[in-house]
Amino acid sequence: MSDAELAEQAALPDRIKVVSVKFRTAGKLYEFLHNESLELAANDYIIVSLEKGVGIATVVHPPYITDRDKGRVYRRVVRRATEEDVAMHKANLEMEKYAFETALHRIKKHKLPMKLVRVEYLFDATKITFYFTSDGRVDFRELVKDLAQEFKTRIEMRQIGVRDETKLLGGFAPCGRTCCCSTFLRDFAPVSIRMAKEQNLNLSPSKISGLCGRLMCCLVYEHSQYEQALEGMPTIDSEYDDGRIRGTVKKLNPLKRTILVYTHDGKYEEIDLTGKIPKSGAGCSRCHDGKSACMCEHKKAPAIEKAPPADEGDSLAELASLHREKMASLGITEDQASPKIARSQPQEQQPGQEPSAPRSRKRRSGKSSRRSKDRRENKGGERTEQREKKSPTAATGGADSGRNQNFSISRAAPQWKERRSGTVHDHSKGGNSDQK
Known part of the structure; x- marks a missing residue:
């Protein structure tokens, strides 16, 4: 940009008058500074100033005032297009077809993995733009050299996506109309x-x-x-409960304001929610926490007051009276009642008698447990002496008598030996004796 253009951009006011134009059908809109000497209307052909040269464009919106964007460059409308300019534009369209066929032939010659989509000529034929699609990057340097030698002008190769390809080519959509992107988007x-x-x-x-x-x-x-239609409606697979129907939401129809509910009885019910949907912020807590789809008409569920705790004595007396009435209706007296029922009735306390303390198991102390252990050992010793007296081998002085005697002594009088000195301590009934 020259110094004169920079000075012109800096001198622009904050509010400017611009014209919206497009360079092709359904193309992007561009804003150009309005020429006050021209009266422009929609669909008029005009000549505008570009970065390199001039171009022909179509007016989309008549001149209007807007705020200036200080980060962009505004170029001016040069003049209204004449008949010669329109004829030159049509000639460029015919040249685009020839350039497209030539480029296809050169792409096949160089065996490049690319698909040529469209060719565009600048108004004064100072530049030709080739649009193509490809899965990856393409080295088209040799192709550009051949095309520049053929057309004697500046060549630009621009890679686009699949959506831009449909926008440039056009076609009929599944609905039967031409594609929206190639007509007005x-x-x-x-x-x-x-x-x-x-x-x-x-x-x-x-x-x-x-x-x-x-x-x-x-x-x-x-x-x-x-x-907007889905606001306030329950979500799919949420629980629905309106007091009359309970089930799971399976389908929504936002336009008809209806839902399809699979009830707990195994049936499908279509429910009209017109007039039942609470406004934003209304409804009970279950309507908007995401766990349930309650369609209640109240904002909050009424609070249930808790009953005061009943007296234990009153409840037992009431149960006893109900029990007696039931037995009387069946013709059963209290004497004929089962033991379980008799024991369940509370016993009356005699006047002047102290209340009996509840029984509880006491844990035995360590002293009592040791006493019982000593008793078991003494009983064991006495039984051993009795067996020794009744044994025939002990009376005859057989070979087994010594073994039995030793066995009985080891049970009645235990012995232990010191590891270092070898002294044997014998704790018999007669007293303590040390042996080596």
């Missing part, structure tokens, strides 16, 4: 599969995909209306 809005789900569309790729193989752009058109 200026930019591509982001489209997600969630939009198709909220509109209850068939999620088959062949049903929701356009000519480019991507999700159709028309899914965005009614998405905002569906979002």
